[in-house]
Amino acid sequence: MLSPYGLEIVESCLTCKLRAERIFCDLPNSALQAFENIKYATAYPKGAVLFVEGQSPRGIFVLCKGRVKMSICSTDGKTLILKIAEPGEVLGLSATVSGKPYELTAETIDPCQVNFVKREDFLRFLKEHGDACFRVAEQLSEKYNNACHEVRSLGLSHSAAEKLAKLLLEWSGRNGEAAKLEPRLKLALTHEEIAQMIGTSRETVTRLFAELKKRQIIQSKGSTLLIRNKAALKLMAGA
Amino acid sequence: MLSPYGLEIVESCLTCKLRAERIFCDLPNSALQAFENIKYATAYPKGAVLFVEGQSPRGIFVLCKGRVKMSICSTDGKTLILKIAEPGEVLGLSATVSGKPYELTAETIDPCQVNFVKREDFLRFLKEHGDACFRVAEQLSEKYNNACHEVRSLGLSHSAAEKLAKLLLEWSGRNGEAAKLEPRLKLALTHEEIAQMIGTSRETVTRLFAELKKRQIIQSKGSTLLIRNKAALKLMAGA
DNA sequence: GGGGGTGGGTGACGGTCATCACGACCCGGG
DNA sequence: CCCGGGTCGTGATGACCGTCACCCACCCCC
Numbered sequence: 001m002l003s004p005y006g007l008e009i010v011e012s013c014l015t016c017k018l019r020a021e022r023i024f025c026d027l028p029n030s031a032l033q034a035f036e037n038i039k040y041a042t043a044y045p046k047g048a049v050l051f052v053e054g055q056s057p058r059g060i061f062v063l064c065k066g067r068v069k070m071s072i073c074s075t076d077g078k079t080l081i082l083k084i085a086e087p088g089e090v091l092g093l094s095a096t097v098s099g100k101p102y103e104l105t106a107e108t109i110d111p112c113q114v115n116f117v118k119r120e121d122f123l124r125f126l127k128e129h130g131d132a133c134f135r136v137a138e139q140l141s142e143k144y145n146n147a148c149h150e151v152r153s154l155g156l157s158h159s160a161a162e163k164l165a166k167l168l169l170e171w172s173g174r175n176g177e178a179a180k181l182e183p184r185l186k187l188a189l190t191h192e193e194i195a196q197m198i199g200t201s202r203e204t205v206t207r208l209f210a211e212l213k214k215r216q217i218i219q220s221k222g223s224t225l226l227i228r229n230k231a232a233l234k235l236m237a238g239a
Numbered sequence: 240m241l242s243p244y245g246l247e248i249v250e251s252c253l254t255c256k257l258r259a260e261r262i263f264c265d266l267p268n269s270a271l272q273a274f275e276n277i278k279y280a281t282a283y284p285k286g287a288v289l290f291v292e293g294q295s296p297r298g299i300f301v302l303c304k305g306r307v308k309m310s311i312c313s314t315d316g317k318t319l320i321l322k323i324a325e326p327g328e329v330l331g332l333s334a335t336v337s338g339k340p341y342e343l344t345a346e347t348i349d350p351c352q353v354n355f356v357k358r359e360d361f362l363r364f365l366k367e368h369g370d371a372c373f374r375v376a377e378q379l380s381e382k383y384n385n386a387c388h389e390v391r392s393l394g395l396s397h398s399a400a401e402k403l404a405k406l407l408l409e410w411s412g413r414n415g416e417a418a419k420l421e422p423r424l425k426l427a428l429t430h431e432e433i434a435q436m437i438g439t440s441r442e443t444v445t446r447l448f449a450e451l452k453k454r455q456i457i458q459s460k461g462s463t464l465l466i467r468n469k470a471a472l473k474l475m476a477g478a
Numbered sequence: 479g480g481g482g483g484t485g486g487g488t489g490a491c492g493g494t495c496a497t498c499a500c501g502a503c504c505c506g507g508g
Numbered sequence: 509c510c511c512g513g514g515t516c517g518t519g520a521t522g523a524c525c526g527t528c529a530c531c532c533a534c535c536c537c538c
Contacts, residue, residue: 114513146509150509158524159523159524159525160524160525161524200525201526201527202527203527204524204525204526207525
């Protein structure tokens with residue numbers, strides 16, 4: 001099998017082992033077969049742009065492998081990262097359903113495998129498969145939920161410190177580190193990107209990290225970060 | 240017919256004249272009949288709370304008449320208004336679909352007529368009526384779109400002035416005033432509420448309005464507001 | 479080894495805006 | 509009539525943070 005960009009391609013959804021754990025992909029067999037017939041399995045290198053905000057929707061992109069940066073961008077070039085999409089998510093879904101332009105820009109930050117489905121094919125598929133349609137509603141709810149969290153973080157925070165604390169706590173709640181007293185996490189993003197996630201400047205992020213280290217709240221070694229005082233961080237996050 | 244709170248109740252969706260122009264309500268007859276059987280037509284006075292953020296979802300609220308304030312609220316009491324829902328919108332939809340707690344708080348700001356549907360009934364209804372399910376997906380896309388705009392406004396603006404300008408332009412784009420050179424609009428909200436919509440303080444809103452008037456960009460008489468210099472406003476909005 | 483590109487660290491400065499504090503006004507009710 | 513309670517108008521003050529400017533430490537590739 002071809003493996004561009006160092007990826008092993010999962011050729012068919014029917015035999016995909018990861019299917020069960022993914023909200024959208026875990027469809028009944030008849031729907032899956034139909035989906036199989038309209039999807040195009042594709043691969044992208046790191047840094048590829050799947051779609052740009054403002055484009056009229058070509059279709060959906062089911063992310064199978066790799067991570068994708070979802071962002072919006074202002075006229076003066078400032079970027080805000082809304083989320084880092086993980087495998088199993090369906091990108092460009094709301095635009096494809098509503099027919100309005102893509103709201104976000106999607107850019108790969110790893111080599112990615114993606115299943116693309118053309119808009120007309122996808123809409124037809126939805127009409128014919130009510131169960132898939134419900135999965136779509138679930139995915140959209142998920143995304144909406146996410147967006148609400150973002151709004152809350154952006155709109156109700158008093159300071160950049162609060163937002164950074166929230167972000168770190170959110171990250172620390174993954175990988176089963178949630179329960180630990182001193183959770184450990186991988187910093188996979190640059191200060192610049194973190195700044196774009198919380199709507200602040202790169203310098204502010206650097207300064208905040210410096211202060212957190214000085215106050216012994218965090219500790220870093222290479223790209224791993226250890227939260228030494230979760231309570232203090234929660235306090236900063238305003239809860 | 241009873242008409243609490245000065246409302247004329249539309250008793251049945253089947254005979255509702257406004258149905259055709261509403262995204263969700265314009266269903267095929269079979270689905271509509273089924274919907275009719277599970278909905279409860281209710282009325283609320285101004286200031287009633289339909290649901291509170293964090294509650295686990297009881298069901299959906301289809302807004303037939305009146306406006307509803309959708310907001311989130313921080314632990315320290317600060318409120319952010321996400322949008323003012325208009326008739327035809329389905330409230331509490333994403334929480335009801337996903338089963339997660341309501342993301343927002345819904346509070347009526349007019350006397351309202353609402354069709355309530357219990358969660359179990361609604362989910363069953365969706366499974367049985369694929370076409371309704373698609374409408375749900377459309378509604379959710381709409382809401383997601385909205386949330387993205389909010390994120391953009393909150394996250395990518397440089398100043399409160401920019402956000403206020405954006406809000407005024409958005410408002411001026413309704414009621415067919417969009418095309419006019421000097422659009423007119425009704426200020427239905429207090430400065431406090433406007434502040435909560437753009438994530439700033441009441442005083443700042445007051446000061447911004449004062450400045451806009453001084454610079455002859457707007458002009459107000461009672462609760463109507465006349466935009467005298469749309470170009471300047473657009474410039475302030477950063478586009 | 480040198481150069482360029484990227485990411486991180488830090489100081490100085492100034493603008494924006496939240497906050498507090500107060501006063502003016504409007505309106506409905508006792 | 510006067511007295512709240514809501515809303516609006518406005519000044520003073522200071523924190524926070526965006527911006528500019530610069531330097532350093534890497535890393536990779538000639």
